[in-house]
Amino acid sequence: MTAQTVGRWSDISAAERAVVEAVFWGRDLSRSELGRRVGFSKSKLGAEVAGLITAGVLEERGAHASTGGRRAEGLSLSRDLGVLAAVDLGATSLDVALLSPTLEVLDALTEDTDVRRGPGPVMARVKALVRQLLRARGLREGDVLAVGMGLPGPVEFQSGLPVNPPIMPGWEGFSIRDDLAEMLDAPVYVDNDVNIAALAELWHGGQQPQNFFVVKVGTGIGCGIVCGGEIYRGADGAAGDVGHILVDPLGPRCHCGNVGCVEVMAAGPAIAREATAAAQAGESPLLADWLEANGRLDPPDVARAAREGDPVANAIIQKSGLLIGQMLASLVNFFNPSHIVLTGGVTRMGPLWLASIRQSVYQRSLALSTRHIEIRPSLVGDQGGLIGAGALAMLGCLRVERT
Amino acid sequence: MTAQTVGRWSDISAAERAVVEAVFWGRDLSRSELGRRVGFSKSKLGAEVAGLITAGVLEERGAHASTGGRRAEGLSLSRDLGVLAAVDLGATSLDVALLSPTLEVLDALTEDTDVRRGPGPVMARVKALVRQLLRARGLREGDVLAVGMGLPGPVEFQSGLPVNPPIMPGWEGFSIRDDLAEMLDAPVYVDNDVNIAALAELWHGGQQPQNFFVVKVGTGIGCGIVCGGEIYRGADGAAGDVGHILVDPLGPRCHCGNVGCVEVMAAGPAIAREATAAAQAGESPLLADWLEANGRLDPPDVARAAREGDPVANAIIQKSGLLIGQMLASLVNFFNPSHIVLTGGVTRMGPLWLASIRQSVYQRSLALSTRHIEIRPSLVGDQGGLIGAGALAMLGCLRVERT
Known part of the structure; x- marks a missing residue:
């Protein structure tokens, strides 16, 4: 079966489709767990799976590599698709x-x-x-x-x-x-x-009926929301646009026209801007040297200065983390996620940044919402x-x- | 069929259950719309419905009152249940x-x-x-x-x-x-x-796959969330606990231990407290008179004073609305709801309060999220x-x- 036959997928039954999707999400599922997830009896599942293997949609995991007589139990989507x-x-x-x-x-x-x-x-x-x-x-x-x-x-x-x-x-x-x-x-x-x-x-977590969100902090700040194991997009597809949440009514003006948005105060450009200002004001000899040498300061410079013990760089990173944590605390109180994943360039700021976010969330969120919450960098990798x-x-x- | 037979509901099939639930939500559904919602053919739906009517679970709407020969099309759960x-x-x-x-x-x-x-x-x-x-x-x-x-x-x-x-x-x-x-x-x-x-x-809206939330403002502030047509409870059942979202880092201390929570600054007790302070400071002769006469001021007094044109009362109501709107703006950016319903005692503050909330949300939320949003009191009634x-x-x- 090649990609040309994919048009035929619209002909496969709802039951077959449910099996294929469950296999897609649950890479390491045993057949009994697969049956439980799709709600099929052992015999019904066996018949559907056999048909899908014959059609070249599924294959038995390890079957290609297997040399012994033991039947591989796991299933995966076929590479031949x-x-x-x-x-x-x-x-x-x-x-x-x-x-x-x-x-x-x-x-x-x-x-x-x-x-x-x-x-x-x-x-x-x-x-x-x-x-x-x-x-x-x-x-x-x-x-x-x-x-x-x-x-x-x-x-x-x-x-x-x-x-x-x-x-x-x-x-x-x-x-x-x-x-x-x-x-x-x-x-x-x-x-x-x-x-x-x-x-x-x-996908990495196996689509359990999870409720969590992913916050990306780079040049801007955005958020992808998972509600009941599905991407949640909101009424107009605009859900997760968290960069312009207010964190300080007395904060600077953002490009969106409002003041005190978390993005203008805590994302990459804010970190670079504050480091440059501190260097120019003579508050950090280290940052001032680098600014003179390179003509500019970027977030990785601030992270490096912090690693070298520069107190001004540490304060800038801490401030960013506390403000992002303050924004997240509101969302934790509202959404009560099981975990929050951080991604984007600014997550490379280091452990102080992450610690400041956690400190802020724990301080401002309710005990019940934070009892089990995990706030961590992405595990999926680059x-x-x-x-x-x-x-x-x-x-x-x-x-x-x-x- | 009486309530004693409800134990038998666990015996009814998944298909029958789907039909009964669809009838429950869609009170005025035609049979064709009902069939579409549960995904059944006309003949399959007809068979399921006939069985459920015989079993006394469903009844034909208007059948009791009908005197003519025309067959009522709508269905409802049977009163005999x-x-x-x-x-x-x-x-x-x-x-x-x-x-x-x-x-x-x-x-x-x-x-x-x-x-x-x-x-x-x-x-x-x-x-x-x-x-x-x-x-x-x-x-x-x-x-x-x-x-x-x-x-x-x-x-x-x-x-x-x-x-x-x-x-x-x-x-x-x-x-x-x-x-x-x-x-x-x-x-x-x-x-x-x-x-x-x-x-x-x-239920009032007929369980379309809606995304919205209900905010109750009284002594406290809480929120009920609907995501994809279901009540959303979060990872620990704590979702919607929005009363302690920060709206002013310089605000007063809340009973939760933090400062500047929306609840301590904008709910009923805050309105009463600010009115009492204004009366005692001689800023509002009207409120001062009522305080002296009754020994206390409650939110309805502030609403009444506002209706009588008292500028201090109006400012108190406006401040409450603006702070609640500021909190809601964050949630609108995150959740992009189709609408927000306001309920609870403080919603009787009047149109200025509602207008202040709307102003704050529209100012602080992104254009796409607020393009179609409706912010209104509950339509369900008392x-x-x-x-x-x-x-x-x-x-x-x-x-x-x-x-």
């Missing part, structure tokens, strides 16, 4: 990969980009990298099962169109789907980077954006009739 | 009612109470009022299908036990279920008042607490195997 193309577009970076249907990254390419150059040149590079990856594995465009792509800005999920993306001039309303349709006869799914990150965490984009693509295929 | 007992316990009021399975309030009794007297005396009154209502309709205890009860404090939903209820000393861990089991052989469901209010709104408690009881019956 084709490959997923995953695209993780950041403000200044482009990562493209091919993944197996089980979200194993087969090959990946990365290069610098500038999203402000607009969709024409950036999408040309996306297509070139996908072609290069396919050629390197001896695959054709027709072997691509689906494409998933994450963008550093808001996306209307149903249409896949960027909506008012502040750092992506020229992308407003640009159809990535139409653009990729020139090259690939595969469905294309687009979402913003924080929902993609949340999907990667969800390829989270690619894995999330792959998950988006695979789920898109599996749920084609539901959306 | 029995009655629901609904209890709405507030800090100082007790409302008890009998409802039909379609949540029509058949009879209701109300009296003053003081929840601080503890569970013994309060529950004795609950039982007395239920008995009185049953006797008045010629019903027996066995005719009660289920009991739903709302409390003015946190409840662990699975067990129905009050957890650390700040205004309910003596109720911690008290089993309302065990207490009512002495009298009634019916399942008992308990939840906090804001979830009950959210359930009433949800009996919302009883209707929500009735909905909790009926859903508990319908979902007995799911929870």
Whole structure:
């Protein structure tokens, strides 16, 4: 079975679809656990699974490698289904990969980009990298099962169109789907980077009916929300836009027009701005030296200065963490998540930043909400954006009739 | 079929259960819409419905009153199933009612109470009022299908036990279920008042897959959340505890130990406290007169003074609205609800209060989140607490195997 037959997925029954999706989420599930999750008897599950193996949709895990006579119990999506193309577009970076249907990254390419150059040149590079990856594995465009792509800005999920993306001039309303349709006869799914990150965490955790959120802190601050094991998008698809939550009524003015937004006070540019001001005011000889040497100070410089014991750098990092924690405390009181995952460039600020966030959340949230809460960096790793984009693509295929 | 046969509900099929629940939520559904919601063909739906009518679970709407030959198309839960007992316990009021399975309030009794007297005396009154209502309709205890009860404090939903209820000393861990089991052989469901209010709104709106929340502002501030058409409780059942969200880092100290919580700055006691201070400082002759005459000022006094044009009263109301709006703006950015419903005593402050909340939300939330948002008082009316408690009881019956 190749990707060309995926059109037939719309013909498979609801029961088969439920089994395939449960296998996708529960990579290491035993058959008995699989049966429990889909609510099928052992015999019904056995019949569905046998049919799906024959059709080339599922395969028995370890069956390829197995040499002995013991029957492998685990199941996975079949590698013969084709490959997923995953695209993780950041403000200044482009990562493209091919993944197996089980979200194993087969090959990946990365290069610098500038999203402000607009969709024409950036999408040309996306297509070139996908072609290069396919050629390197001896695959054709027709072997691509689906494409998933994450963008550093808001996306209307149903249409896949960027909506008012502040750092992506020229992308407003640009159809990535139409653009990729020139090259690939595969469905294309687009979402913003924080929902993609949340999907990667969800897949990593095995889609238990979890309630948590992923907060990305870099140039801006955004949030991907998981409610009952699904990405939650809100009434207008605008859920998770937490960067402009007020943390200080007397704070500085933000580009959004309001004052005291957490983004303008605690994200990467705020850290760089405060370090520069401190260097210029003579408060930190170390930062002043670096500013003179390099002409600018970036968040990694502040992190390095803090590691070297600079008290001003430590205070800047602590302030960022406390303000982000204050914002998160409100959301914890409201949403009572099981955990909060931190991602984005600023998470590399180090343990003091994380400790300040935790301190602020614990101080401002109610005992019951924080009794079991875990606040931690992502466990998915550097390829989270690619894995999330792959998950988006695979789920898109599996749920084609539901959306 | 009487309530004694409800035990048999656990024997009805998943398909029948889906039909009954869809009828419960969609009171005015045509059969074709009902079929669409449960995903059944016309013939399958017809067979299920015919069986449920024969079993006395459903009845054809208008069939009792119909005299002509035209067949009524709508369906509802059968009145022959029995009655629901609904209890709405507030800090100082007790409302008890009998409802039909379609949540029509058949009879209701109300009296003053003081929840601080503890569970013994309060529950004795609950039982007395239920008995009185049953006797008045010629019903027996066995005719009660289920009991739903709302409390003015946190409840662990699975067990129905009050957890650390700040205004309910003596109720911690008290089993309302065990207490009512002495009298009634019916399942008992308990939840906090804001979830009950959210359930009433949800039922009123017909359980479309809605995302919204209900904010109750009285002595305290709490929030009931609806996510995807279901009450959302969070990881530890603590979701919606929004009263202690920070709105002013320089604000006064709250009973929770932190400073600047929205509750200590904007709820009923804050309004009364600020009015009293203004009267004592000679800033409002009107409020000073009333304070002298009555020895105290309550939120309704402030509302009345505002209606009479007192500028100090207007400023107090406006400040409360702006702070509550500021808190809501954060939640709107995060959750992107379709609407926010306001309930509780302070909502009677009048249009200036509501306008101040709206102003604050629109100013601090992002354009996309507020494009369609509606912020309004509850449409369910004064009996919302009883209707929500009735909905909790009926859903508990319908979902007995799911929870």
